[in-house]
Amino acid sequence: MRAAYITQLGSPDLIRHGELPPPVPGPHDVLVDVEVSAVNHVDTFVRSGAWRTPVEFPFVIGRDLVGTVAAAGPAATGFRVGDRVWCNSLGHDGRQGAAAEQAVVPVDRLYHLPDGVAPADAVALAHPAATAHLALFTHGGLRAGETVAVLGAAGNVGSALVVMAARAGARVIAVAAGRDEEYVRALGADHFVDYREGEVAGRIRAAAPGGVDVHVDTAGRNDLETAVDLLAGRGRIVVLAGLRTRPVLPVGALYLQDRSVRGFAISHADTAQLAGAARGVGGLLAAGLLRPRATEVLPLSEAGEAHRRLEEGKVTGKLVLRVRD
Incomplete structure (x- = not known):
């Protein structure tokens, strides 16, 4: 699968775009075909090492995703293949990130995407x-x-x-x-x-x-x-x-x-807190009351440039990486 990843902590120049083996979900995980991933300041902190958290190399960057369920583990109830979903807590505490064609998401960190909400809008607001x-x-x-x-x-x-x-x-x-x-x-x-x-x-x-x-x-x-x-x-x-x-x-x-x-x-939010926030955010998204003001969509291959621009303060609104069409 294509992914944006690093093999060591450091500057945005270290972000690579290339092929990695697809992840394998465990019994409590959901495998997601990723459509879009967002770029956050915290992603740059993790990538640079400013925010200390367990990282296993090669490390896929990114925290947020919107995508479609590809498979679910036997204990990952509540999701079916084809469901539209989102997540905002990957890429931290030993979890691989979201900026890849596929991502493994623990079932208690995954949420259904409300009908009619554009993926780029949802991922821009997730964090x-x-x-x-x-x-x-x-x-x-x-x-x-x-x-x-x-x-x-x-x-x-x-x-x-x-x-x-x-x-x-x-x-x-x-x-x-x-x-x-x-x-x-x-x-x-x-x-x-x-x-x-x-x-x-x-x-x-x-x-x-x-x-x-x-x-x-x-x-x-x-x-x-x-x-x-x-x-x-x-x-x-x-x-x-x-x-x-x-x-x-x-x-x-x-x-x-x-x-x-x-x-x-x-x-540091636990899964219950994140789920409560997801319910609140999802309700506002579904009602059309919460929308990003400005979103710029870049291809996954420009993940390094996206991190560089964010660190240099050259971003207005939100940067989103398009993983697949």
Whole structure:
């Protein structure tokens, strides 16, 4: 089978495109004929070695896929040959990746693709939308009627956060560039703050004088001193980006108001958490309420170039690798 893979950790130049033996599913696995795979920042972290996780060489890169069931192990119930499916948790913790013509997926990490959803759209949203769901509900404990501040609201994760929070009955304060205001409001934001105009914290405070209940900074700047001051009593900051940031932590303001900072990485989510996120994402996809803003589809042979562009910050929207037509 054709695959994008590496034989050692390092730069994007080490990604090869060529033939590998097809994988063999175990009794609890499903063999998937892959149509498309997405390219995420975390994929570059694993490939380079910045994110330490067990890797067996040759290692197929990539985390997300959409495809069709080719075969299922005897204990892999719930899927039949020909079913359209998706997954967003390969390429980590000893699992081979998704950027190949075939992939083996543990049955508890595989989900049915809703009818009528384009494969490129689904795979583009698989990682950011699941991240957003976990941030808001699993770690943020969001409830209807609460107020959410989303920094980076026009990005891949940020836009999913806005949609999900609004659909859950929360009041959304979106922070992004002014050019994105119409887009972000259309997603469901109640208030918009243009970060380029300055005084971001003051304008968030004006929109939520009682404080925000959940604060998520998708850009990963993690100005915790400012963010904690914006929280309501028992408010939560969810940290999901900013691997190398070292912010000041205002301890007194945290414990005196029962506020909290909760960090998480989707790579550590268990299968029950991922399945819950998949149900939420799948429902929004099926209803047409969740769509990627911009998707660029490249052939599998350009996986190395896709990683290079992502690391250089030259990607707007989402890159998708077309594995087969």
